[in-house]
Amino acid sequence: MELSIQERLKDLRVERGLTLEQLAEKTHLSKSALGSYEGDKLKDISHYALIQLAKFYEVSVDYLLGRAETKNHPNADLTDLHLSDDMIGFLKSGLVDNPLLCELATHPDFPRLMADLEIYVNGIAAKQVQGANAIVDAVSATIMKQHNPGLTDPQLRQLIAAHIDDDSFCRYVIQQDINKIALDLREAHKDDFFSVPEDNPLEDFLQTAEETASPNSDPEQAAMAFICKRLKLNYGKLSDEEKKWLKRIAQKSDLLKNPNPQRGRK
Structure with a gap:
């Protein structure tokens, strides 16, 4: 939900643990004016006050006015983000919840998910797993040749079980990464006011x-x-x-x- 100017100003002040008196002292703006800016009935904010508050909070004036959603990178160049035209079009399409996508990408475990996904896509893990499987297969063949155990032999069964399906293993690791992130995001929003209604x-x-x-x-x-x-x-x-x-x-x-x-x- 988009924040109002009043909510943005109050949130920024609360984030820094400041009272209106303390903010007035630091910005040289009057307490009454600052209080009115955060009040339900917003009064006009002077250009001077907007600039002072933007400088103090280290955000852009556009952010305070609700014209931008980024506080710390108001003038980020798209070329620095290495986004494709398709990705930019997708983000602007409204097909997904962009704030949720941002929370997903900034989750502490997201880099691990991307690393595991890259390993899977590039086939790096598959080669390693195939090498391990080759060792297990060689040991199994040696045992079969020297001792000719039955297929129900416990040690032989352990070797057979140690044989890894590289594709299934990699997808399992990725699924575990996603599950952890999804559960954390759900927990973070369990008390959201606007939740999915119980009725249909x-x-x-x-x-x-x-x-x-x-x-x-x-x-x-x-x-x-x-x-x-x-x-x-x-x-x-x-x-x-x-x-x-x-x-x-x-x-x-x-x-x-x-x-x-x-x-x-x-």
């Missing part, structure tokens, strides 16, 4: 669509009925004025602008 929105939509389906049904009214279903409101009991306001409010909703489900943010 698709089921609600289909039910509402069935209820409002008729040759003369109004698509706009059906959409409003669906929204009321999600808000647990009885659309039929709303007054004309309430329906009018509901329509105006719904048109401002990000959920209607972007129907793709978004993971919650604290």
Whole structure:
């Protein structure tokens, strides 16, 4: 969820453990002005105050104004990131939750995942495993030739079990890496306010669509009925004025602008 200017300013101050009095002393801005900047009703911030706060917090003015999401690298050059055109297009497409992708890539175990994936893709581990398997096979052949044990012999069975399927082993290691990261991300967001609802929105939509389906049904009214279903409101009991306001409010909703489900943010 995109942070407001007030939230960004307050978060930056809290991150540094500062009170409004301490921030006023360090920035030479008045406490009352700083408090108003973080208040529910945002007052106009002067250019001077914006520049002072951006300098003090070491962020860009664009970040404070909500025009950028990066605090420490506001002017990063795309060429320095070595991203392909396809990757840039993918990140701008809205097909994935970019904040979640960022959390995935900055997880402490992500470099290990990438290293294991690189080993698998380049076939490095396969050669090593194949060499180990060759040693096991040679020992097994020697035992079979010298002692001719049965296939149920415990020592022979141990050697057979030691033979590694390099492809399955590498994919298992990668899966373990992903599982650890996924569990950590899920734990980090277990208390998010906007979580997946327990009920099924698709089921609600289909039910509402069935209820409002008729040759003369109004698509706009059906959409409003669906929204009321999600808000647990009885659309039929709303007054004309309430329906009018509901329509105006719904048109401002990000959920209607972007129907793709978004993971919650604290």
